[in-house]
């Protein structure tokens with residue numbers, strides 16, 4: 001057997017194992033149910049479930065009655081076997097959350113900050129501190145870390161190319177966070193927040209395969225899914241609609257262009273539109289938080 005065929009079989013088995021873990025996040029299942037869900041032979045599913053059991057990721061969960069024949073043995077995830085860490089950077093702060101293998105939230109922390117003002121290095125310090133706080137009571141490091149950012153991410157290099165609302169450019173976020181937390185770089189994923197939102201709808205939603213996910217906060221973003229697959233486009237920036245020019249004579253955008261959708265539909269723009277003319281929200285020297293409290 002050639003090395004490449006072996007590698008293909010290993011990666012296919014890994015994908016099948018991951019598929020079963022995802023299916024089990026919806027609750028205990030029998031091997032027959034998992035076979036029907038995955039389209040795999042029942043013998044293959046049994047072998048995969050045995051491997052997941054050997055790895056300590058699933059356990060027996062009683063018998064399922066109903067249907068014909070004898071009751072079937074259910075398996076369920078051992079949620080406590082592993083956990084993941086989600087980190088989020090937004091224009092007005094940071095958040096961190098841990099979730100166990102079964103999808104049960106474990107701990108979360110958030111902090112407010114004017115992130116553009118704070119800058120990249122101090123911002124990463126703050127994010128790492130939140131990460132350490134939510135992982136403090138858990139055994140071992142997380143099995144994976146996902147960093148959500150409101151900007152354009154080059155997913156090959158894991159570099160945040162540009163986040164206008166943060167004023168961060170060409171930032172190696174995966175390196176920065178891995179170094180601060182002392183974890184393996186390979187376990188860190190950096191992704192655009194709207195793409196993650198779209199991806200979550202596909203994974204957790206009721207069979208959604210075609211989707212445009214519109215994200216509105218400080219900025220405006222979008223994630224595009226076709227046939228259940230996230231579309232990135234040739235340069236990896238598909239679905240990013242916030243910086244499409246909709247008013248060439250409009251306001252300057254932090255991205256350097258004029259009249260982007262974000263300058264009309266982003267949170268600061270909506271606040272300004274709702275505020276009366278003398279309101280401090282119209283003072284460009286004040287940030288949104290300062291403008292609201294002034």
Ligand SMILES: [Zn+2]
Nearest residue numbers: 243253255260
């Ligand atoms: Zn723009």
